[in-house]
Amino acid sequence: MVTEKDWIKDLIIYQIYPRSFYDSNGDGIGDLPGILSKLDHLTELGVNALWLSPVYRSPNDDNGYDISGYQEIMEEFGTMEDWDRLRDGCKERGIRIIMDLVVNHSSDEHPWFIASKSSRDDPKSDYYIWRDPVDGHEPNNWASCFGGSAWEFVPERGQYYFHYFSKKQPDLNWACPELREEILGMMNWWVDKGVDGFRVDAISYLDKPQDFPDSRLPPRPDGYSFPDCLAGRPGTHAYIREMNRRVFAPRGVLTVGEVSAPTVEELTNYVRTEREEFDMAIPFVPPVVEIDTWSPEKLKSDVWESYSAMPRDGWWARFFSNHDKPRQVSLYGDDGEYWEVSAKLLAIFLHTLPGTPFVYQGEEIGMTNVYLPSIEDYDDPSTRDQYNQYILSGMEPEAALSRARLESRDNARTPMQWDGSENGGFTTGRPWLGVNPNTAEINLESQRSDPHSVYQCYRKLIALRKESGVLSRGDLKFLETGCGELIGLIRSYEGETLLIFHNFSRQEHSIPAALLEGAGEVVISSYDREGGYIGPDLRPYESVVFRI
Numbered sequence: 001m002v003t004e005k006d007w008i009k010d011l012i013i014y015q016i017y018p019r020s021f022y023d024s025n026g027d028g029i030g031d032l033p034g035i036l037s038k039l040d041h042l043t044e045l046g047v048n049a050l051w052l053s054p055v056y057r058s059p060n061d062d063n064g065y066d067i068s069g070y071q072e073i074m075e076e077f078g079t080m081e082d083w084d085r086l087r088d089g090c091k092e093r094g095i096r097i098i099m100d101l102v103v104n105h106s107s108d109e110h111p112w113f114i115a116s117k118s119s120r121d122d123p124k125s126d127y128y129i130w131r132d133p134v135d136g137h138e139p140n141n142w143a144s145c146f147g148g149s150a151w152e153f154v155p156e157r158g159q160y161y162f163h164y165f166s167k168k169q170p171d172l173n174w175a176c177p178e179l180r181e182e183i184l185g186m187m188n189w190w191v192d193k194g195v196d197g198f199r200v201d202a203i204s205y206l207d208k209p210q211d212f213p214d215s216r217l218p219p220r221p222d223g224y225s226f227p228d229c230l231a232g233r234p235g236t237h238a239y240i241r242e243m244n245r246r247v248f249a250p251r252g253v254l255t256v257g258e259v260s261a262p263t264v265e266e267l268t269n270y271v272r273t274e275r276e277e278f279d280m281a282i283p284f285v286p287p288v289v290e291i292d293t294w295s296p297e298k299l300k301s302d303v304w305e306s307y308s309a310m311p312r313d314g315w316w317a318r319f320f321s322n323h324d325k326p327r328q329v330s331l332y333g334d335d336g337e338y339w340e341v342s343a344k345l346l347a348i349f350l351h352t353l354p355g356t357p358f359v360y361q362g363e364e365i366g367m368t369n370v371y372l373p374s375i376e377d378y379d380d381p382s383t384r385d386q387y388n389q390y391i392l393s394g395m396e397p398e399a400a401l402s403r404a405r406l407e408s409r410d411n412a413r414t415p416m417q418w419d420g421s422e423n424g425g426f427t428t429g430r431p432w433l434g435v436n437p438n439t440a441e442i443n444l445e446s447q448r449s450d451p452h453s454v455y456q457c458y459r460k461l462i463a464l465r466k467e468s469g470v471l472s473r474g475d476l477k478f479l480e481t482g483c484g485e486l487i488g489l490i491r492s493y494e495g496e497t498l499l500i501f502h503n504f505s506r507q508e509h510s511i512p513a514a515l516l517e518g519a520g521e522v523v524i525s526s527y528d529r530e531g532g533y534i535g536p537d538l539r540p541y542e543s544v545v546f547r548i
Helices: 006-010 032-037 039-045 080-092 111-118 177-192 234-251 264-269 287-293 296-309 339-351 381-392 397-407 444-448 454-467 469-473
Strands: 013-016 049-052 069-073 096-102 151-154 159-162 197-201 254-259 280-283 356-360 475-479 486-493 496-503 522-525 543-547
Touching: 006 469, 032 039, 032 080, 039 080, 039 454, 069 080, 069 177, 080 096, 096 177, 096 254, 177 234, 234 254, 264 296, 287 397, 296 475, 296 486, 339 454, 339 496, 339 543, 381 397, 444 454, 454 469, 454 522, 469 486, 469 496
Parallel strands: 013 049, 013 356, 049 096, 096 197, 197 254, 254 280
Antiparallel strands: 151 159, 475 486, 486 496, 496 543, 522 543
16 A cells, blocks of 8 residues: 555655856856756756755855745845746656755844844744853853854843854744744745755754753863753654644655764654654764764664664665765765776665665766865865864864865865866856866766766666666665675565675675575676676675666
């Protein structure tokens, strides 16, 4: 029996970071008309859902994740009429539209905050979190994610407001019923306009401990400590269930929560069907943690742990890339000698897992990290903060820059590389953020005509997923290969079985002969340019899918 929202299992979601996708008017900034003009690219690729990073009115302290008008469009991106045309263009192509929504905080330029900070007696006074000074300083020792204290003093009120992110992103007070009504009404307004779903940003922090105790975590080099009691509190889950009860469930919209979940149990608390919260969750892992801890063995363990935690009750968001992460081929693969085959391996691994695959713009052509010459060249405030923390800890500037480069969110935000021209075909003007110099070698135009390109590999995988229920609905079983860098797995569904192997290394590895019994047709290989799988050894970053 097909369940009411079973359609989410057939989605392939493409994330667009509007500022960097395509500039239609030459001002160096991507925009809504630019996205509309490139919708045929999404159709050709085969995706059927578009996740649009924030396009709301914003002063751009955090590139749109600081919203000053929830029901308005950022002037740089166009108009609400442009958004309407984009919506209609998506509908005509069978592409569902998913809006990014930030409701943990707003911009300090939002009218709500301007009213709230004006007086303790204002009707919107409690829309934000205010506390009196303690002994003449901040209410506690909590750090902001973007550096310094999480508290900012406002003379008009003689109080501090709380901001877990930038000081221009004050946290909304979800304990205020009037504030919740405003937000739920705004969500319904967007659904009325034709939105098919929401990806909800930084949603784990809605409920705050009212006593704001000092953190017991070690201080950062600047002397402040990240809070140890903020993510995933029971009140946060209650607020999400209220959203679900009053917006998500009755309107039948897709929901994806970006969550801070240190354990699989906490992650599944957001998505198990019985919990009535989100359809899927994207766990946020700080890039510094992922860089320091990632391995093929950990990848396999994490996938299996999340799968076995809810094989029948819940669903998975599968992704390697988004606007907050380094480029996947630079982080998990090899962006040098084995760039193409490792980019294909990562694509094959992700798209053959159970769950909904997410494709981040540029991933489909294997875009890589960018290595800018100076910290001043980076736009991302968290990159600059991380660099400063390294300097404060005693690291030499060159080493601090090298490390900050690897972690930077700007790696994912350099403009889309449409062709091999100087600006990658992104703009006729000066791009807001420098285009990666390798656009001459890595671009869509050259890969569209190459049957063995990374782009064509993505097209084949997406088509295969649409054709075959084994990928969208099949069971998962990992195989014991005897080698941590060699991952083997089986997907099965209604009599169809796929046998899959991935070599996550620069060395050759042999597939145990017993595991190859019954292997038949090769469905797809990361070495298709070289004629495909020749066995029995897997070459560096070789990935192969057999039909049993």
